[in-house]
Amino acid sequence: MEDIELVLKVKQGDMKAFELLIKKYNINLSRYVFSIVNDFENTNDIVQETFIAVYQKIDTFNKNYSFSAWLYKIAKNKSIDFIRKSSKYTLANNELSKNLDTIGTSLDDNINFHETKKLVEKFIQKQNFINKRILYLKYQNEKMTFKEISAILNLSEYAVKKRYYTMHKQFIKFAEKHIKGGVVYGL
Structure with missing residues (x-):
């Protein structure tokens, strides 16, 4: 069932439709929130607060827009509220490079993979908060479009694309500096 159909049913009081939305988005939304707050x-709690807010504000949802973008925007705001309240916040390591240890079948492949992973992690760590969010939304979850990402981050679609492609060029230069003869240096 499509998101819009589920939202319309939720607006009519159908709790099973709301449960289906939760089931559909819970895991990816949890990953997204964790990538922001870095606090298991x-x-x-933040994901639960997000779904409560969605239920309470479902009448304000505009069906002409993406439900997932609206949901992730609420989650982003709830996460930022948590960060503001929390004094122990440290910037999250990007989920793009997590749980990748199982890739690579030979020892050489694993060594090269781990070196490349470190290179990507180092590049991502140098990015600002917004750029990290763009990368996360583009490559995790449902691989969102630039338009959806722009709605979540309150940026124009042009600004999101420009940041993304600028990071792409920067990464190529960054990688060229650190990879010589197929070997990663300086990490």
Whole structure:
């Protein structure tokens, strides 16, 4: 069932439709929230608060827009509220490079993979908060479009694309500096 159909049913009071939305988005939304707050204990609370807010504000949702973008925007705002309240916040390591340890079948492949992973992680760590969010939304979850990402981050679609393609060029230069003869240096 499409998101719009589920939203319309939720607006009519159908709790099973709301449960289907939760089931559909819970895991990816949890990953997204964790990528912002880097706090396992509070991620579930923030996701739960997000779904409560969605239910309470479902009448304000405009069906001409993407439900997932609206949902992730609410989650982003809830995460930022948590960060503001929390004094122990440290910038999250990007989920793009997590859980990749199983890739590579030979020892050489694994060594090269881990070196490349470190290179990507180092590049991502140098990015600002907004750029990290763009990368996360573009490559995780449902691989969102630039338009959806722009709605979540309150940026124009042009600004999101420009940041993304600028980072792409920067990464190529960054990688060229650190890779010589197929070997990663300076990490």
